[in-house]
Amino acid sequence: MLPFEALTWLAILGQYNTAIWPLHGIGALLALVAVGLVVSGSRAAGRVIGLLLGVLWIWTGIAFFGGSLAPFHFASEWLAGVFVAQGLMLVFALTLMGQVRFGWPGGLAGGGAILMIVYALLGYPLLDLALTGTSWTQLQYVGVAPGPVMLLTLGLLLLVPSRPPLVLAIIPLLWALVTGYMAWGLGQWLEYLPAALGVGAFVLLLLRRFGGAVRTGSRQGV
Known part of the structure; x- marks a missing residue:
């Protein structure tokens, strides 16, 4: 079980949002820039996307888990370390290595990517506000x-047209599972949706990574 109740979780989010205001705007801007750079399709754009995503994960790890959540959760420092590690992995794999190009993959992957990104940017705060009546100060905002x-990270990874880097999706998948557990533990039914979206995105990444290899192997065997 979780070491706090739903009201405490909302209070933590409220304290965090108040403390970092107005950095929400910067986080949203970085997210929008990362999405916009997909259009370029160049390796340079991929490097910048990796850097921006890395910054968002590292910030969330340090400021939210290492800061606001720390007095309330025994594993907050560990969670902070996991988020910082994910940020560093993104920077290393996408920025320093710089071999990944982003672009429109079409099909189910493209539709899934749009759904993930739109939910990350707008769905998270607006659905919570409309369906649960949560205060603006206690919502989850993209980038912070x-x-x-x-969801933003998984959505962007779906926009890698060939051989999406699955290792970069493992920690996001784990957080999707944690989100589902929190939805059950806190009684926040709406949180089941982003949890399901996160798991679904990982399944799509698996299918794109290994499905193509299976088809290629079948053609070679004919």
């Missing part, structure tokens, strides 16, 4: 909160 950052 774990759930939206997880």
Whole structure:
């Protein structure tokens, strides 16, 4: 079980949002720039996307888990380390290595990517506000909160047209599972949706990574 109740979780988010205001705007801007750079399709754009995503994960790890959540959760420092590690992995794999190009993959992957990104940018705060009546100060916003950052990352990884790097999706998948557990533990039914989206995105990445290899092997065997 979780060491706090739903009201405490919302209070933590409220304290965090108040403390970092107006950095929400910067987080949203970085997220929008990362999405916009997909259009370029160049390796340079891929490097910048990796850097921006890395910054968002590292910030969330340090400021949210290492800061606001620390007094309330015994594993907050460990969670902070996991988020910082994910940020460093993104920077290393996408920025320093710089071999990944982003672009429109079409099909189910493209539709899934749009759904993930739109939910991260707008769905998280607006659906919570409309359906649960949560205060503006207690919502999760893209760029500065774990759930939206997880969905944004998975959505962008789906926009890698060939051989998406699955290793970069493992920690986002784990956070999607944690989100589902929190939805059950806190009684926040709406959180089941981003959890399901995160798991679904990982399944799509698996299918794109290994499905293509299976088809290629079948053609070679004919």
